[in-house]
Structures are given as structure tokens and as C-alpha cells.
Amino acid sequence: MHPDLEKLMVLQRHDVELKRLSDEMAALPKMIAEYEAKAKAAEAQKAGVVEAIAKEEMVRRRQESDIKDQQSKIAKVRKQLDMATTTAQVAAFEHEIAFAQAEIGKLEDAELESMERSEMLAAKNMAADEAAVLAEKVLERERAQAAEMIARAKSTLELVQHERTIVRAEIGEDALTLYDRIAKAKGTAVSEGVDQKCSACQMLLRPQRWNDLRDRDNHETMMTCESCGRLLYYDPARDAPQKKAVRSESIAASIVRSL
Numbered sequence: 077m078h079p080d081l082e083k084l085m086v087l088q089r090h091d092v093e094l095k096r097l098s099d100e101m102a103a104l105p106k107m108i109a110e111y112e113a114k115a116k117a118a119e120a121q122k123a124g125v126v127e128a129i130a131k132e133e134m135v136r137r138r139q140e141s142d143i144k145d146q147q148s149k150i151a152k153v154r155k156q157l158d159m160a161t162t163t164a165q166v167a168a169f170e171h172e173i174a175f176a177q178a179e180i181g182k183l184e185d186a187e188l189e190s191m192e193r194s195e196m197l198a199a200k201n202m203a204a205d206e207a208a209v210l211a212e213k214v215l216e217r218e219r220a221q222a223a224e225m226i227a228r229a230k231s232t233l234e235l236v237q238h239e240r241t242i243v244r245a246e247i248g249e250d251a252l253t254l255y256d257r258i259a260k261a262k263g264t265a266v267s268e269g270v271d272q273k274c275s276a277c278q279m280l281l282r283p284q285r286w287n288d289l290r291d292r293d294n295h296e297t298m299m300t301c302e303s304c305g306r307l308l309y310y311d312p313a314r315d316a317p318q319k320k321a322v323r324s325e326s327i328a329a330s331i332v333r334s335l
């Protein structure tokens with residue numbers, strides 16, 4: 077293997093790790109924003125219930141004042157009834173009183189319905205309260221965890237960056253330029269050849285190239301995948317007997333085979 081290639085493999089591990097860490101750090105604020113939105117929604121729901129309770133109380137106050145109005149109307153008409161001189165007047169006042177009493181009955185029924193609604197709203201209020209408290213607790217917990225994760229990721233990031241600088245200094249300029257160019261275009265620049273294929277793009281290598289890649293005495297040239305252009309390497313450990321014994325078939329396939 078070309079001496080630079082081994083270092084490029086290390087460099088790629090660092091670069092992949094750096095990307096993973098920065099992705100992880102970038103994902104955290106989004107996750108926290110989701111928990112913030114949930115807590116906000118729970119607060120809004122609670123506020124909605126509180127508003128509904130206030131409205132219901134207002135409805136009931138109006139019903140009570142309407143009942144009082146009807147009662148004073150009845151009292152007034154009764155006085156007029158006492159002073160009535162004709163049967164027609166008596167009938168008219170009695171009709172008015174009966175009408176007001178019916179109105180009071182309707183208002184009282186409506187008041188009962190309103191009280192039932194208030195009871196339901198009180199239960200809803202309790203549930204909304206609990207949900208809001210819980211959402212706030214979850215948010216605080218996630219915030220604390222995210223802060224911890226970011227602190228941890230930052231220190232790992234610094235470490236990896238430091239190691240990356242060291243390994244880059246050890247690599248030849250040409251190899252480094254090539255690596256940077258491929259990595260910029262493809263995301264990764266180095267790919268393992270496995271089973272005569274480029275493990276990054278899955279393209280089959282021609283037999284001669286495959287043999288060249290596996291040639292242990294080849295320390296001169298760096299081979300690239302003809303399809304994706306990545307630098308290829310071959311891990312000789314794959315030729316070791318214990319590695320060969322490793323099953324490459326899927327679990328499902330092995331179950332089927334053992335039936």
C-alpha cells in the first residue's frame with residue numbers, strides 16, 4: 077500500500093467523525109426547537125381552557141342577571157295585577173307573569189347546562205395544567221442534555237481536529253490535494269475494495285485492477301475507482317482465515333439456510 081494512502085484512511089476517519097459531530101451539534105437546536113414548540117402549544121391549550129372558563133362564568137352571570145330581571149318584572153306585574161279592574165286586564169297580567177316564569181325556567185335550565193360545561197372545563201383545565209408542566213419539564217431536561225452533548229461534542233471535535241492537523245502534516249502534498257478534491261466532490265475520498273467492488277459506489281473492479289489493488293508489493297501507485305474516482309485501498313486482514321470465516325450473508329438468509 078502507498079504510504080500516504082494509510083494516512084489518508086486515518087484522515088478520512090477523522091473527517092467522517094468531524095462531520096458526524098458537527099451534524100449532531102447542528103441537529104440539537106432543531107430538536108430543542110421542537111420541544112419548545114410542544115411546550116408553547118401546551119401553554120396555548122391551557123390558556124384556551126382558562127379563557128373558556130372565564131367565558132362560561134360570564135354567560136352564567138348574564139343568565140343570573142336575566143333571571144333577576146324576570147323576577148322583578150313578575151313582582152311589578154303582580155302589583156299591577158292587584159290593581160286590575162277588568163278580567164281582560166287580569167288575564168293579560170297573568171299571561172305576562174306566566175311568560176316571565178317560563179323564561180326563568182329556561183334560564184335556569186341554561187344555567188345548569190353552563191355549570192355542567194364549567195365542570196368539564198375544570199377537569200380539562202387540570203389536564204391542560206399537567207400537560208403544560210410536563211412539557212416544560214421535558215423541555216428543561218432536553219435543554220440540559222443538549223447542552224451536555226454539545227459540550228462533549230465540542231471537546232471531541234477539538235481533539236479530532238488536532239489529530240487531523242497532525243496527520244495532514246504527514247501526508248504528501250499531491251496526495252492531500254487529490255484527497256481534498258475528491259472529498260469535496262464526493263463527501264468521502266477513500267474507499268475500501270471488497271469482493272472486487274468499490275464499497276462506496278458498488279462498481280465492479282476489472283480483474284487486473286483488483287489484483288493490482290491486492291498486490292502487497294505495490295507501494296508506488298494509488299489506485300482510484302474507475303467509476304466514482306475515489307482512492308481505493310485493500311485491507312489485507314480480509315485475507316486472514318478468521319476474517320474469511322465471517323459470514324457475509326444476512327441473518328434472514330442464514331435462518332432460511334438452517335431450516
Ligand SMILES: [Zn+2]
Nearest residue numbers: 274277301304
Ligand atoms: Zn467507486
